[in-house]
Amino acid sequence: MSLSTQPYKGARDFYPKDKRVQKYMFDVLRKAVEKFGYEEYDAPILESLDLYLAKSGEEIVNEQTYSFEDRGGRHVAIRPEMTPSVSRMVAAKRQELVYPLRWYSIPNLWRYERPQRGRLREHWQLNVDMFGDPHITAEHEIILLVDTILRDFGAKRSMYQIKINSRKFTDYVLLEYLSLDQVQAHTISKLIDRMQKMDHEDFIVQLDVLCTPSQREVGTVQRLLDVLSAKSIADLPQSVKDHASLKELEAIMNLLQEQGITNAVFDSSLMRGFDYYTGIVFEVFDMHPDNNRSMLGGGRYDGLVGLFGVEPVPTVGFGFGDVTLKNFLEIHELMPVLHPEADVYVVLIGDVYAKAQKHLSQMRKLGLNIVVDTSGRKIAAQIQTAEKKDIHFVMFIGEDELSTEQFVLKNLQTGEDNKHGLNRLISVAKDYRQVEDEGSDSSL
């Protein structure tokens, strides 16, 4: 049996073409979050398994985490998410950090599960968190940042929708307004999470099953449906409309609205999987009919840093996976044509490799990225190679050029040939790169 050339299940190889896409995406992400002053951090890919057990009972630890015992008998996990790590880091330096912290990272994460569209075993995820701001200014900034990121990728607001809800409001509705017990509330919140994907009648039946006879008598299911069906805060039943959590939501929505973010909507059925959220939660949905799914999500989690035995630090954050981002860009045709790093492909004519070195060094010294064809193949083949590599210019160096100090620079897109002295040639090639950069920026 021969060795397989396939990568491990659910993991990806990044050939240069793929890596270029990743570099582009990460570059846009970094620039966007840095516009808001966020600082990049990192943490180890291995963590103590205990770190994830703190949120005990969740499936992620039991079944979806890669874990093993090291040679010293320690229980180790490959990080399935970044939030515990960053909470740990903040807790460790709780006293000396200057708040609010604005931190981001693009970690490599692993989860053990069956791969499917938009979900692999290995992925990268932009993680952005603000620590230390208990006010809605934090939620507002984070959601504004999410909007900025998508806009920077060239997305129009019609392409995505930002759904916003509040855990405080959900808890109030389930526990107080409907008087459900803790277990019922938890089960029903999971059911609500699946509501959009389910048949509506089926949803109602399952809700009904979860209610006690006395709850049925007071119309609990219908009262919940009335809340869930509200299209806006104003649309909510009168009896829940005045809850304090809604004032926060309203304030955030208004701020976003004023900035033209009209695709942010209140959605009381938005739950999110993790139990650690304590306030506002939000999720961004792709509106493309063929990719109608959640792209990213986040919210407020004020309790996690406190798990490390220090004063809690209020936190708002979100995660945005590279696989879902790539799907979004591709389906909306937002992925730009990406060129390789090289500016010029150098075709050597005759035995001039040694004599050309001086010129090649000068080109590199002045900031040009050049590829030298050392194959000795005929010129046509060398030009074809440059074209296949999508390099913009070809330069010819032969005996004639070396003696006259005049070099032909060929633009492969236009087919145009021009003779230049070396320094002139270098600046022409560099100018093109700058024009191209500006061009791609303005199209975003």
Add this chain to the structure above:
RNA sequence: GCGGAUGUAGCUCAGUUGGUUAGAGCGCCUGCUUGUGGCGCAGGAGGCCGUGGGUUCAAGCCCCAUCAUUCGCCCCA
């Protein structure tokens, strides 16, 4: 963890009720064309038909298993 679909050339895929040396398009290499690409023409390389068993005189095709890919479910970062 559960269910469906699919594995044939580098890629996308044909391959009849089981029947000689398994095909196409694109890509790749060479030549036509010795210092200039994209088009054209001519030629060429490249396949244990995912893997292992089984049925049969005979298997790419039928049966079983297994691995992989993929879509969905569960769950969701």
